[in-house]
Structure formats: structure tokens, C-alpha cells
Amino acid sequence: xxxxxxxxxxxxxxxxxxxxxxxxxxxxxxxxxxxxxxxxxxxxxxxxxxxxxxxxxxxxxxxxxxxxxxxxxxxxxxxxxxxxxxxxxxxxxxxxxxxxxxxxxxxxxxxxxxxxxxxxxxxxxxxxxxxxxxxxxxxxxxxxxxxxxxxxxxxxxxxxxxxxxxxxxxxxxxxxxxxxxxxxxxxxxxxxxxxxxxxxxxxxxxxxxxxxxxxxxxxxxxxxxxxxxxxxxxxxxxxxxxxxxxxxxxxxxxxxxxxxxxxxxxxxxxxxxxxxxxxxxxxxxxxxxxxxxxxxxxxxxxxxxxxxxxxxxxxxxxxxxxxxx
Amino acid sequence: xxxxxxxxxxxxxxxxxxxxxxxxxxxxxxxxxxxxxxxxxxxxxxxxxxxxxxxxxxxxxxxxxxxxxxxxxxxxxxxxxxxxxxxxxxxxxxxxxxxxxxxxxxxxxxxxxxxxxxxxxxxxxxxxxxxxxxxxxxxxxxxxxxxxxxxxxxxxxxxxxxxxxxxxxxxxxxxxxxxxxxxxxxxxxxxxxxxxxxxxxxxxxxxxxxxxxxxxxxxxxxxxxxxxxxxxxxxxxxxxxxxxxxxxxxxxxxxxxxxxxxxxxxxxxxxxxxxxxxxxxxxxxxxxxxxxxxxxxxxxxxxxxxxxxxxxxxxxxxxxxxxxx
Numbered sequence: 001x002x003x004x005x006x007x008x009x010x011x012x013x014x015x016x017x018x019x020x021x022x023x024x025x026x027x028x029x030x031x032x033x034x035x036x037x038x039x040x041x042x043x044x045x046x047x048x049x050x051x052x053x054x055x056x057x058x059x060x061x062x063x064x065x066x067x068x069x070x071x072x073x074x075x076x077x078x079x080x081x082x083x084x085x086x087x088x089x090x091x092x093x094x095x096x097x098x099x100x101x102x103x104x105x106x107x108x109x110x111x112x113x114x115x116x117x118x119x120x121x122x123x124x125x126x127x128x129x130x131x132x133x134x135x136x137x138x139x140x141x142x143x144x145x146x147x148x149x150x151x152x153x154x155x156x157x158x159x160x161x162x163x164x165x166x167x168x169x170x171x172x173x174x175x176x177x178x179x180x181x182x183x184x185x186x187x188x189x190x191x192x193x194x195x196x197x198x199x200x201x202x203x204x205x206x207x208x209x210x211x212x213x214x215x216x217x218x219x220x221x222x223x224x225x226x227x228x229x230x231x232x233x234x235x236x237x238x239x240x241x242x243x244x245x246x247x248x249x250x251x252x253x254x255x256x257x258x259x260x261x262x263x264x265x266x267x268x269x270x271x272x273x274x275x276x277x278x279x280x281x282x283x284x285x286x287x288x289x290x291x292x293x294x295x296x297x298x299x300x301x302x303x304x305x306x307x308x309x310x311x312x313x314x315x316x317x318x319x320x321x322x323x324x325x
Numbered sequence: 326x327x328x329x330x331x332x333x334x335x336x337x338x339x340x341x342x343x344x345x346x347x348x349x350x351x352x353x354x355x356x357x358x359x360x361x362x363x364x365x366x367x368x369x370x371x372x373x374x375x376x377x378x379x380x381x382x383x384x385x386x387x388x389x390x391x392x393x394x395x396x397x398x399x400x401x402x403x404x405x406x407x408x409x410x411x412x413x414x415x416x417x418x419x420x421x422x423x424x425x426x427x428x429x430x431x432x433x434x435x436x437x438x439x440x441x442x443x444x445x446x447x448x449x450x451x452x453x454x455x456x457x458x459x460x461x462x463x464x465x466x467x468x469x470x471x472x473x474x475x476x477x478x479x480x481x482x483x484x485x486x487x488x489x490x491x492x493x494x495x496x497x498x499x500x501x502x503x504x505x506x507x508x509x510x511x512x513x514x515x516x517x518x519x520x521x522x523x524x525x526x527x528x529x530x531x532x533x534x535x536x537x538x539x540x541x542x543x544x545x546x547x548x549x550x551x552x553x554x555x556x557x558x559x560x561x562x563x564x565x566x567x568x569x570x571x572x573x574x575x576x577x578x579x580x581x582x583x584x585x586x587x588x589x590x591x592x593x594x595x596x597x598x599x600x601x602x603x604x605x606x607x608x609x610x611x612x613x614x615x616x617x618x619x620x621x622x623x624x625x626x627x628x629x630x631x632x633x634x635x636x637x638x639x640x641x642x643x644x645x646x647x648x649x650x
Contacts, residue, residue: 014637047386047413047635050375061372080405080432088372107405310372312339 001063001284002142004161004168005056005152006130007074007098008109009081010269011042012049012307015114019044020122025114030123030185032157038126041112050081051308052088053111054130055184055273056152058309062277062299064092066325067316068284071142073168075099077129081108088310099137101129113269115307121269127158135163140171147284148206149177150276151199153184156192169203180206180280182272183213190216200233206283207237208276214239223247227254236283238293240275240300248279248293257293260301270309274299277315282324295324326388326609327467329486329493330381330477331455332399332423333434334406335594336367337374337632340439344369345447350439355448355510357482363451366437375406376633377413378436379455380509380598381477383634387602387624389417391650392641393609396467398493400424402454406433413635424462426454438594440632446594452483460488465496472609473531474502475601476524478509481517494528505531505605507597508538515541525558531608532562533601539564548572552579561608563618565600565625567593573604573618582618585626595634599624602640607649620649 013019023041025031033041042048052061054074063070072089076082078100085108089096109128115121133155143149149172155161172179181196181204183189189196196217200207207230209217214226214237223239230237230249238248245259278299282292302313319325338344348366350356358366367373377386379399388395397414401407403425410433414421434453440446458480468474474497480486497504506521506529508514514521521542525532532555534542539551539562548564555562555574563573570584603624607617627638644650 016639042412043416045412046416047377048409049633050409052372084373084375087367087370091368091371308374314341 001060001068001148001150001280002071002073002146003056003060003150003152004073004138004155004165006054006109006127006154007057007076007085008054008111008125008130009085010051010053010111010113010309012051012113012115013045015116015122018116020114025122025124027116027122028120029187030125033124033126035126038110038112038124041124045112049307050084051310052085053309055154056150056182057089058270058273059150059276059280060094061089061092061310062274062315063281064094065311065315066277066281066299066319068281071095071097071146073097073138073142075101075129075133075137077101077103077106077108079103079108081110082129095142097139097142099133101132106132115267115269119265119268119304121267131158132160133158133164134160135167138164138168140167143168143171143177144175146177148180148280150180150182150280153182153188153192153196156195157188178205179203180208182276183209183217186212186216189213200235205235206280207235208279210240210242210272236289238279238289240272245297246275246293248289250289255290257290257297260297262301262305265304267307268304270303271300273309274303274311291324295319298322298324326385326393326473326475326605327396327398327471328381328385328475328477329398329463329480329490331379331434331452331479332382332401332410333379333436333450333455334410335376335378335436335438335634337376337438337440338370340441340447343441345439350447350449352441352447353445354512355450358449358451360451363435363437363449366449370437374632375409376635377410378634380479381475381507382414383595383598384475384601384605385419386414386417386635387599387640388606389419390636390640391602391606391624391644393606396420396422396471398422398463398467400426400454400458400462402426402428402431402433404428404433406435407454420467422464422467424458426457431457440592440594444590444593444629446592456483457485458483458489459485460492463489463493465492468493468496468502469500471502473505473605475505475507475605478507478513478517478521481520482513503530504528505533507601508534508542511537511541514538525560530560531605532560533604535565535597561614563604563614565597570622571600571618573614575614580615582615582622585622587626587630590629592632593629595628596625598634599628599636616649620644623647623649
């Protein structure tokens with residue numbers, strides 16, 4: 001499986017005092033910020049923890065942690081954060097197609113993450129080098145060798161990335177590689193409504209979304225309407241519904257898959273990304289959609305028990321113990 | 326209070342599989358490594374978490390988190406890790422005297438930390454820019470304004486730092502600033518036995534050590550002998566004894582102060598550093614040695630409940646609630 005997405009380093013604080021509010025950041029969503037605003041946000045934050053992040057990058061790290069063969073396409077700078085991002089992926093065995101921008105020109109992208117006491121996370125992202133991914137940066141052979149190409153919706157915020165996505169999607173169709181799309185977040189859906197609808201209608205085989213994103217894309221008031229639209233398109237859809245779990249389309253209709261039971265949720269950051277890891281890896285190894293969603297729930301359940309959006313435990317071992325691998 | 330020490334970024338993994346052994350790193354201690362070995366160690370590590378570190382820097386961060394006025398003297402590079410180190414200190418209100426090396430020449434120092442399942446930590450440190458702290462880099466006015474100057478024993482690994490320490494100690498004596506020394510680790514004591522004994526005999530007012538370090542410096546088989554030597558020198562000594570707590574010298578003899586009760590120890594990294602935060606801050610605000618050691622235990626008890634050597638909780642609030650501030 002190959003993912004294309006924003007290569008970011010997460011810069012995390014526990015936001016006990018709701019600093020995100022004083023910074024005018026909307027709770028629970030990702031806001032894009034420019035370099036100047038990023039600097040002022042960082043200056044206002046207390047001591048931080050740095051970890052690799054990026055939505056589809058997190059999903060790909062999860063696939064590798066499940067024992068899958070995984071590749072990632074993105075862009076960093078030749079600075080230390082870029083080195084950390086590349087190291088963390090390589091150390092999991094992920095094959096990287098990482099374009100490198102010169103650090104004199106632009107820095108590696110970073111996502112400032114505020115983890116509230118109720119485990120919700122609020123994000124302010126400076127895209128940096130990841131913003132400069134272009135068509136010429138991408139290696140199409142990675143996609144040709146993959147069962148699935150997984151595309152990050154956030155990439156549509158970057159005009160040059162659209163060309164890269166177009167090329168990869170064409171390559172995917174050539175090689176019977178499934179095209180999967182993450183809608184990323186509700187505001188992202190609103191920003192790129194036409195692009196997303198066009199991609200979902202013409203190119204996507206597997207659609208991953210949370211409830212808000214699915215309703216925003218299909219402009220329906222309930223998930224029934226969203227799944228009717230997914231059915232009409234003849235694609236596979238899975239919609240995560242937070243602590244309730246996920247709904248997944250099957251030949252026999254929409255099936256509910258409960259979330260993993262978790263004692264104490266520390267940080268919801270990465271829940272959707274790691275659900276995607278399990279779900280897509282499951283599909284890639286021939287699981288049916290319900291089994292795949294169960295594997296997704298297991299992975300999401302691990303990542304919310306600790307700070308950060310990358311798995312800490314051996315997901316493959318967890319999945320084997322749970323009888324899912 | 327002002328500290329002088331290595332300005333490092335910690336690069337942390339949970340070492341479930343005893344990777345440190347395969348890398349020939351001795352469990353529980355800090356090994357200095359050169360750039361080449363640091364690169365091969367990092368390449369062997371899985372995905373990491375980056376947080377500010379450095380022994381005395383951790384202590385100073387703890388003093389600031391207790392509400393104390395604190396300064397730090399050290400050296401980083403003008404790279405992203407250097408920015409993170411400076412940010413984390415400044416965001417706590419620490420006054421920084423941070424020399425900056427050019428990143429084309431040398432990188433910010435980093436400490437690779439392996440946290441074992443039993444919460445022990447093994448460290449491999451590439452000193453980088455912190456290795457280049459020189460006499461001319463230090464601002465003596467910080468020391469003149471401080472109740473205590475806290476010196477990191479590890480600094481003696483860096484020949485140019487000795488001159489910086491000499492200058493600061495002279496300034497401290499001029500201004501009745503107490504001179505406190507951390508022996509850092511047993512191997513460090515052995516490497517710099519003569520320097521340490523000279524400093525302790527002629528300049529130090531407060532000595533901080535763990536059991537192994539105290540026995541190594543005074544070449545005695547038990548703590549009784551170490552405290553007899555501390556008494557002979559006419560200085561204040563405190564020796565931490567891990568989960569047992571600490572022994573502290575008082576006018577009425579050596580007093581045992583128990584460790585804070587902790588449900589689950591995650592990572593011992595920073596326990597000694599944060600004990601020093603509480604102990605030295607206690608002394609600075611006029612607590613007696615036993616009260617100061619109790620504040621030290623409280624701070625150490627917080628830092629071992631989570632990954633990383635910097636406090637996560639509001640130490641001032643914890644100390645007030647415990648009736649120690």
C-alpha cells in the first residue's frame with residue numbers, strides 16, 4: 001500500500017488551560033496557518049513534545065506496524081525535522097519517495113497539536129515543505145506495485161499537489177491499484193467540494209470519512225443518505241463515528257462495527273488515521289469490509305491510549321492476539 | 326537559580342526488545358558517542374519521540390515549573406532542535422544565556438534514550454554544540470543575581486567548559502551565590518575524579534549525588550562514609566537512593582526522606598534531575614534540608630510517571646497541594 005500526504009512533524013502540548021481558545025483556534029479541527037502565525041502560536045505554547053505526524057503518513061506507519069508492505073510519498077525540508085520524519089518511516093520499513101526542499105528556502109511542515117483534558121485535539125498546521133509537493137516529485141512505480149493508493153484529502157489545499165495526485169491516480173488505474181481517499185476533515189470537504197466529488201465519482205474505489213465529512217460531501221442530513229450515495233457510486237465506503245465505532249458498506253447493506261473498548265482515552269489524535277491503517281491493510285490482504293473495519297477499530301483503540309498519532313504498541317501482535325490477523 | 330549544563334534534545338524510544346543491548350550500550354548509564362556512532366544508533370532505533378533534555382537543564386525547567394526564577398547557560402546550534410530547546414526553556418520563563426553555534430559546523434546535541442520495560446533508561450549522548458561551550462560564551466551577571474549556581478558534572482567531559490565553570494564559580498563566590506554540583510553519573514565521577522574532588526573541596530556548598538556517585542567520589546563502601554566525608558568538608562550533601570528516597574545531611578545528622586509514592590513508574594529518566602529541582606528550589610526559598618528533600622521527592626515522583634525527563638504537571642500546584650510550598 002502506498003500513501004500520498006502531508007509530511008509533518010507534530011508539536012504537541014497537553015492543553016490543560018484551553019490555550020487553543022485564547023489563540024482563536026477552533027476546537028477539534030485543523031486550521032491552516034502561515035509561517036508568521038505558526039511562529040506566534042508556537043511562542044505561546046509551553047514545552048512541547050515532537051513526534052512524526054501527518055494524517056496519511058500516520059496511516060502508513062500503522063500499516064507498517066501491522067506488518068504490511070508500505071510506501072509513502074511526500075515532501076520535507078533537509079532540516080532536522082525532515083530527518084526525524086524520514087527516520088521514523090524508514091525505521092518501520094516504509095519505502096519512502098520523499099522529495100527534499102532546501103532548508104534555506106523552506107522548513108519541514110509542522111502541526112501544532114493541543115490535546116485537551118477531554119482527549120480532543122485541536123490543530124494548527126504550517127504546511128512548509130509539504131506544501132511544495134509537485135507532479136515531478138512523485139515516483140509512479142511505488143503505486144504500480146501497490147494494492148492500494150491512499151490519498152490525503154488535505155493535499156487538495158496545495159494546488160501543485162493536484163497534478164501529483166492526477167498522475168498517481170492514472171497510474172493506479174493502469175495497474176488495477178485501488179484508489180482510496182480520506183476526506184481529512186469537514187472544513188477540507190467544504191474547501192474542495194467540487195474536486196472531492198469529481199474524484200469520488202470518477203476515480204475513487206474506497207472512501208474513508210468520519211460522520212461530519214460524509215454528511216458534508218453528500219449533503220445529506222444522515223448517514224443513511226450518505227451510504228445511499230456511496231451505493232449509487234458503486235464504491236466501498238466506511239464512516240467512523242468516534243466512540244460508537246464505524247459503519248461500513250457491504251454487499252448485504254451497511255454494517256455497524258463497534259469501537260475497541262478502551263479504559264482511558266488520552267488523545268484522540270490519530271484515531272481516524274489508524275482506523276484507516278487497519279481497514280485498508282485488511283482489504284489489501286483480502287479481508288471482507290467488516291473484518292477490515294474490526295482491524296481498523298483495534299488500531300484506533302491503541303493510538304488513543306497515549307499521546308501522539310503514531311502507534312506505540314506492536315499492532316501486528318495485538319491483531320494476532322485478537323484473532324484478526 | 327542558574328544552571329550550567331549540556332543543552333540536549335532527548336530522542337526517546339520504549340525499548341521493549343532491549344535494543345540497547347544489541348547496540349552494546351550499558352543499561353542504566355550514559356555513554357558518550359561521536360557523530361558517526363550516534364548516526365548508527367539512531368538508524369537502529371524505531372520511531373522516536375523528541376523532547377528537550379539535558380540533566381541540569383531538566384532541573385532548571387523543574388525550578389521554573391515550581392514557580393522559581395531560573396536561568397540556564399548552555400550552547401546549541403541554530404538548527405530546529407536548538408530552536409526547540411530554547412523554546413521549551415523560554416516558555417517556562419527561564420532566562421537563557423544560550424550560545425549558538427552555526428548549523429553548518431555542528432548540530433545541537435542529542436541524547437538517545439532507551440526506556441526499558443522496567444522503567445530503567447539507557448543513554449547514548451552525542452554532545453554536538455553543547456560540547457563547544459567556552460568561557461567567553463557565559464554571562465556572569467546571571468550568576469551574580471542567583472541564590473544558587475548549579476553545575477552539571479557531565480560538563481567536565483568538555484575541556485573548554487572547565488574555563489566557563491571556573492569563571493562562574495569565581496563570580497558565585499564574589500556574590501555569595503551558593504555553588505551546587507551534580508555528580509551526574511558514576512562513570513563521570515571516575516572520568517573526572519581529581520577535578521570533582523578539587524571542586525568539592527574548594528568551591529562547592531551543596532553536593533547532589535546518587536548512591537553510586539557518592540560512593541565513587543568518596544571511595545567508601547557505604548553512605549555513612551560518604552556523609553562523614555561530606556561533614557568533614559563542611560558542606561551540605563544530599564544522596565538519592567532510587568525508590569528508597571534520599572538521605573540528606575542536617576545539623577542533627579543524616580536524615581532519611583522517603584520517595585513519593587507512585588502507582589506506576591513509566592520512565593526513571595529525569596528522577597535525579599527533578600529531585601534536584603525541588604531540593605535546590607527549597608533551599609533557595611529558605612526551606613531546611615529535610616523540607617527541601619521532600620520537595621525534591623515530590624518533583625521526582627511526578628517525572629517518573631510519564632515518558633521524558635521534563636515535568637508534565639504543574640509542579641507548583643502539586644507542591645502547594647502537598648503543603649510543601
